[in-house]
Amino acid sequence: xxxxxxxxxxxxxxxxxxxxxxxxxxxxxxxxxxxxxxxxxxxxxxxxxxxxxxxxxxxxxxxxxxxxxxxxxxxxxxxxxxxxxxxxxxxxxxxxxxxxxxxxxxxxxxxxxxxxxxxxxxxxxxxxxxxxxxxxxxxxxxxxxxxxxxxxxxxxxxxxxxxxxxxxxxxxxxxxxxxxxxxxxxxxxxxxxxxxxxxxxxxxxxxxxxxxxxxxxxxxxxxxxxxxxxxxxxxxxxxxxxxxxxxxxxxxxxxxxxxxxxxxxxxxxxxxxxxxxxxxxxxxxxxxxxxxxxxxxxxxxxxxxxxxxxxxxxxxxxxxxxxxxxxxxxxxxxxxxxxxxxxxxxxxxxxxxxxxxxxxxxxxxxxxxxxxxxxxxxxxxxxxxxxxxxxxxxxxxxxxxxxxxxxxxxxx
Amino acid sequence: xxxxxxxxxxxxxxxxxxxxxxxxxxxxxxxxxxxxxxxxxxxxxxxxxxxxxxxxxxxxxxxxxxxxxxxxxxxxxxxxxxxxxxxxxxxxxxxxxxxxxxxxxxxxxxxxxxxxxxxxxxxxxxxxxxxxxxxxxxxxxxxxxxxxxxxxxxxxxxxxxxxxxxxxxxxxxxxxxxxxxxxxxxxxxxxxxxxxxxxxxxxxxxxxxxxxxxxxxxxxxxxxxxxxxxxxxxxxxxxxxxxxxxxxxxxxxxxxxxxxxxxxxxxxxxxxxxxxxxxxxxxxxxxxxxxxxxxxxxxxxxxxxxxxx
Numbered sequence: 001x002x003x004x005x006x007x008x009x010x011x012x013x014x015x016x017x018x019x020x021x022x023x024x025x026x027x028x029x030x031x032x033x034x035x036x037x038x039x040x041x042x043x044x045x046x047x048x049x050x051x052x053x054x055x056x057x058x059x060x061x062x063x064x065x066x067x068x069x070x071x072x073x074x075x076x077x078x079x080x081x082x083x084x085x086x087x088x089x090x091x092x093x094x095x096x097x098x099x100x101x102x103x104x105x106x107x108x109x110x111x112x113x114x115x116x117x118x119x120x121x122x123x124x125x126x127x128x129x130x131x132x133x134x135x136x137x138x139x140x141x142x143x144x145x146x147x148x149x150x151x152x153x154x155x156x157x158x159x160x161x162x163x164x165x166x167x168x169x170x171x172x173x174x175x176x177x178x179x180x181x182x183x184x185x186x187x188x189x190x191x192x193x194x195x196x197x198x199x200x201x202x203x204x205x206x207x208x209x210x211x212x213x214x215x216x217x218x219x220x221x222x223x224x225x226x227x228x229x230x231x232x233x234x235x236x237x238x239x240x241x242x243x244x245x246x247x248x249x250x251x252x253x254x255x256x257x258x259x260x261x262x263x264x265x266x267x268x269x270x271x272x273x274x275x276x277x278x279x280x281x282x283x284x285x286x287x288x289x290x291x292x293x294x295x296x297x298x299x300x301x302x303x304x305x306x307x308x309x310x311x312x313x314x315x316x317x318x319x320x321x322x323x324x325x326x327x328x329x330x331x332x333x334x335x336x337x338x339x340x341x342x343x344x345x346x347x348x349x350x351x352x353x354x355x356x357x358x359x360x361x362x363x364x365x366x367x368x369x370x371x372x373x374x375x376x377x378x379x380x381x382x383x384x385x386x387x388x389x390x391x392x393x394x395x396x397x398x399x400x401x402x403x404x405x406x407x408x409x410x411x412x
Numbered sequence: 413x414x415x416x417x418x419x420x421x422x423x424x425x426x427x428x429x430x431x432x433x434x435x436x437x438x439x440x441x442x443x444x445x446x447x448x449x450x451x452x453x454x455x456x457x458x459x460x461x462x463x464x465x466x467x468x469x470x471x472x473x474x475x476x477x478x479x480x481x482x483x484x485x486x487x488x489x490x491x492x493x494x495x496x497x498x499x500x501x502x503x504x505x506x507x508x509x510x511x512x513x514x515x516x517x518x519x520x521x522x523x524x525x526x527x528x529x530x531x532x533x534x535x536x537x538x539x540x541x542x543x544x545x546x547x548x549x550x551x552x553x554x555x556x557x558x559x560x561x562x563x564x565x566x567x568x569x570x571x572x573x574x575x576x577x578x579x580x581x582x583x584x585x586x587x588x589x590x591x592x593x594x595x596x597x598x599x600x601x602x603x604x605x606x607x608x609x610x611x612x613x614x615x616x617x618x619x620x621x622x623x624x625x626x627x628x629x630x631x632x633x634x635x636x637x638x639x640x641x642x643x644x645x646x647x648x649x650x651x652x653x654x655x656x657x658x659x660x661x662x663x664x665x666x667x668x669x670x671x672x673x674x675x676x677x678x679x680x681x682x683x684x685x686x687x688x689x690x691x692x693x694x695x696x697x698x699x700x701x702x703x704x705x706x707x708x709x710x711x712x713x714x715x716x717x718x719x720x721x
Contacts, residue, residue: 061672065679067660090672094648098668106664344424348679 036283084116092158100160240269256283296354328360456527494521529559546573636721659691
């Protein structure tokens with residue numbers, strides 16, 4: 001059932017009354033009594049999504065070689081599209097003619113589009129930031145585009161995704177100094193501009209993105225300001241770059257401690273299994289990352305003990321599946337030996353099989369996490385997970401041990 | 413490189429000299445239902461082979477066949493597998509006939525006609541050869557041909573007694589971003605056919621003109637049996653590849669989407685196009701079988717030839 005988010009008629013600050021009365025898209029189903037982990041349900045226009053959730057990334061209106069039918073069969077109910085890329089090719093006008101991104105790629109479930117902000121960092125040599133917006137030089141024909149908060153929202157309105165992201169001023173997490181502060185305050189101003197420009201708040205949920213880099217004070221300020229705005233959800237941005245894991249988790253924990261409980265928390269760019277489990281413990285609900293799909297295309301299969309580099313000779317005669325416990329079509333039908341042989345041939349078949357498996361791995365992991373929260377055994381799940389991944393829970397990386405300890409979960 | 417003992421093949425692992433025993437050892441491991449016998453097909457790769465060389469290709473192939481048959485008899489594992497004899501002989505009628513007659517004397521399960529692949533003009537010149545060869549072969553054993561894939565060429569070979577076709581044609585179409593759209597429904601009238609392929613009447617008139625103008629020129633092998641989804645004209649075409657086609661791609665996606673996938677170099681383009689091209693091509697062969705059963709091959713042939721550029 002589609003959920004209606006009320007129109008925001010004024011930019012910026014909402015009153016206390018409207019904050020309390022604003023409908024919520026997130027319904028909490030269970031909470032861990034020790035850590036900050038939660039299990040919930042997101043009510044979105046294209047269906048319900050169980051959280052915690054991992055969202056695979058289908059940048060250019062496609063999930064790298066696999067069909068929407070395959071993705072649906074894996075249980076995926078929300079995935080990502082990229083505003084910057086789609087804005088260039090094929091462009092918002094065409095997508096609008098095709099009945100939005102859903103119609104264009106024929107995806108019946110939910111879509112989340114990011115704003116194009118991340119490309120400011122990843123394509124930094126092609127971009128220039130001002131108060132107006134981000135000026136990009138197209139790598140395809142050298143032409144310039146200005147991506148302003150208004151333009152980003154306009155494109156996302158045309159795409160028709162269920163969750164849209166504000167345009168934020170993103171700086172790499174390794175940047176220090178006044179630029180970080182400037183970016184944080186600008187992101188708040190850009191949030192207000194996005195809210196004002198948003199034409200379809202009843203059909204699309206605009207999320208804010210908390211910035212502030214690795215500076216606790218800046219993050220706290222950003223949290224305080226942005227939570228005054230009546231948005232349906234919050235993302236934690238500016239992390240998952242080159243920062244140390246020790247700084248990373250502290251910023252995540254700080255953010256979740258100040259974000260409202262009844263709205264979803266989307267941690268952007270996080271996808272390694274350990275990071276997912278720890279950040280669920282810290283109170284995050286939604287995640288996205290290109291890692292599983294990207295690593296598949298390098299011949300790497302994700303397993304509970306890490307990953308298998310299937311190109312290696314050791315798998316030449318290994319006739320078992322990637323993971324006997326995995327229910328994905330690849331593990332049901334094919335052996336490691338077969339995939340190994342395919343990886344050494346001149347066609348792309350193995351990449352498709354591995355993409356299917358790796359997405360299945362991530363989704364199955366999240367599902368298992370969720371079940372453990374609902375069944376009130378999340379801390380035990382975490383210990384088992386770390387034990388399998390690192391041989392012994394106590395061999396888990398220090399940052400993860402510290403992060404878990406901070407929310408009441410001890411390992412070993 | 414072929415000699416009396418072996419045929420050399422090159423793979424990722426380097427050169428391998430394929431002797432009869434090595435070849436048969438591989439067959440024992442693979443346990444195929446049918447397998448094409450080792451043969452000397454080198455003359456079809458050479459420009460102008462001498463009569464002597466052509467004669468050798470026939471002799472060697474028969475020697476390989478006899479040796480393979482002997483090894484098969486000795487192998488328990490291969491009792492259920494069927495050997496397909498290979499007809500060689502280049503472009504020399506006398507040698508082709510000799511190869512056919514001699515191979516037919518052996519206990520093979522079928523015949524593969526090697527050396528007929530090439531470009532459209534070379535097939536034309538070999539059609540007479542083809543008829544003569546199949547005339548020498550028993551009626552009750554299948555005739556296979558490799559490297560022939562274009563619909564018009566397929567029909568010509570069928571008329572001359574060929575039963576099975578092995579080729580890369582649908583795959584090659586996919587690789588160049590093409591979708592097979594030719595009609596094989598000889599029951600429909602002309603208008604209905606064009607509607608199925610291209611949409612409205614107005615579009616039909618434009619299609620041909622634009623096609624001639626915008627072909628990028630990098631791929632001269634494009635046939636008239638397909639459309640090139642990379643062309644700009646498909647950018648906003650929300651029709652399926654072929655109206656009425658029941659493949660996954662046509663049931664779920666549009667030409668505009670495929671165009672986008674090709675322009676952005678996405679892997680899914682090939683996946684979707686291959687699904688369509690197989691379904692379409694298999695549909696073509698189904699229509700051939702139906703036409704033969706109902707004695708309508710002439711109509712099908714006429715329809716296909718109208719679409720050949």
